[in-house]
Amino acid sequence: MEDQANIKVFCRFRPLNEKELNISQNFCVNFINEKTVGVNSQYENSEALRFTFDQVFPPTASQEKVYEISAKQIVNAVMQGFNGTILAYGQTSSGKTFTMSGSSLDDEVNMGIIPRMVTTVFDKISEAEDCIEFSVKLSYCEIYLEKIKDLLDTSKTNLKIHEDRARGVYIEGLTEQYVTCDEEVYDLMTIGTDNREVAYTNMNAGSSRSHSLFLLTVGQTNSKDLSAKTGKLYLIDLAGSEKVSKTGAAGKRLEEAKNINKSLTVLGQVIYSLTDGKSSHIPYRNSKLTRVLQDSLGGNSKTCLIVTCSPSPFNEAETVSTLRFGIRAKAIKNKPKVNREYTIPELKLMLSKAQEEIDRKNKYILRLEDVLKKNGSSIPEFDGIKNDEAGIKEKFDYDEVIAEIEELRARLADEVENSHQITEENKQNSAKIQEFNKEKSIITYKCLQLQETNTAIEQKVIEQEGLIEKLVLIKEHLESDNQELLKIKMTMEHSINEKDLEITDLKMHISGNVKKTPEIVYELRGQVQMEKEKNDELNLKVKNLEATLESTLNLIKNDTKNIQEALIKQAVEKEKAIWNEERKSLYRDLKNRINKVIELEITLDNAKEKYESLENALTAGEKKLKQRVDLLSKNMEQLSTAYQQLLNEKAGSKVDLKVIERKNLRLTDQVSSLQEEIKRLELLQTISEAKIKLLEEEIAISSSASRNSISSSRLNRQPTFKCRKSIRGGLPMIPKTNSVLV
């Protein structure tokens, strides 16, 4: 059963900063003892405000003390194969980054937890037995505006979180850099820190605008007992919670502040759900931060939380809230376990030991059977074990079985890959067919519409043709009427003109004969009367002619309209012809598409058949595999794990290669240093010998003293080359080489 362990919570107060000192030089807290702090509240009953943690660090506490008490135990656990997490939580500008990273990597006194831990890891590797081979990998990322950014490869800006049984919760595609000494880690830390989102706010000139995650994976393989284990160390510097009124955040800074506060609220909710004793659901998935921290909070990890606070009365409310957060988190129980892995040789060793044990027991059974036979008792049959010695000696050839399983698995993987491909093709084909069907129905609908429009147009054209014929007849008729009327009009006008001339003559005649006889006057009056009447008649006729002319003109107008309509008809005819052509090409296109759909359906059917046959083949393979698997004993499960391990080891061969390369480099360096040293010593020896000869010649009596002096100078000499830390336990340190991206 897994052991449960509470999260360890530490509380650290930083010194008052300049701004706070200007407001008040007093503290709003008092340090009651090493573990308890009280808040002298301006707003609440102070009696209630006492908080007890695993340790409380006052502003005077050194970086070294904080590391030794809070974090070192976690590194030790990681070296034993546990997962470890160290989290810094607190208000903005309360000292999280100072606690985790320190002020500078060059400042040994103010170095933070991360660089100190790195040094401890490599120290432990140097101190370890030389039968242990270590690999150390480093990843560095940040969660900014709910996106995971790789700080060692800035092209990766939105990484996804995944989970599986072997790896737990992990960030897919995150850069993992192999490192062999602390300097390499510091170089990468500097690169990553430069890529972090940091900005000026009213509360902190270098305020972290993201949560940063520093991950160190320490793998170790023991060549003596063949065991392997891996410890993961998460070092997390959270972004600080902030009151926008205090930080003066606006625009982009405000957006960041909202995101920071939101993800910290989800962190609070997760901690609440883990500790209230009622919640069945823990909302890890509500933010990227809590999802990444899933193993660290309530899972497989030894976790330490450091809450950082300001002692100033100006920040009292935030300090109380941070302390309450810490108290709540103290109640979280984790289930850490050693991440032990079985290597193939280890499993083989276990197997052969088990086989030896079985053989020993079988021999014992045989002896017991002999005793029973001698006593005349019958030997009961036992399923699975033959009563003869040959049967007992029958052994499994595990290597052969492993090879066979491997082959079957490879074939199965191929088949699965094939079937995936076919399924994918099927999906694509189905999508294409669906698309074609959609297009087909759209085209059919359009065709129907066109046909309807066409029929309506044809109907209209027929109607208009009848109308035009009628109008042409009327027009012809009216034209002849018009001609006649024009003739009459001209005749009438001619006679009117003649009569007008006659009237004028008469008037002149009358005016010349005014004094003639009354009979003539009377006659003339009669004639005038007659002429008048004639004139009236003619006027009437002219009026009638004018009316006829008007109606004729109207008719002509109508004719013009009809001609226009005829022209329209011509245009419609033309349009109709174009439409017909289009309709035909649409039909042709539709036909082509239908042919294509048929072809695709045939391909789909073929693919389906192929898929089914492959599926059948797959099932046969599976059956065969099952039969084989059934034949194997319980050890099969272990062998399967061993197979997985083999795969992992294959994947890790790259790492081994790098390690070997590094070792080679280290050895070459050492050899050349030694060669140089030998040369130097040889030179010295030659010089010394020459000196000795000289001295022997010059001072014959002190020759023995001279020799003593030379040998003592040789003894005092120190080797001049220096080596660095090794990745193999207990070996001298190896020189720093360029790290490798994996």
Ligand SMILES: Nc1ncnc2c1ncn2[C@@H]1O[C@H](COP(=O)(O)OP(=O)(O)OP(=O)(O)O)[C@@H](O)[C@H]1O
């Ligand atoms: N214990 C301490 N001793 C001396 N100086 C400290 C201490 N803690 C923090 N400081 C200083 O206070 C300032 C703010 O600290 P830091 O940047 O670590 O805060 P933070 O909590 O990480 O802020 P943010 O959440 O805004 O990133 C820095 O100048 C830092 O050097």
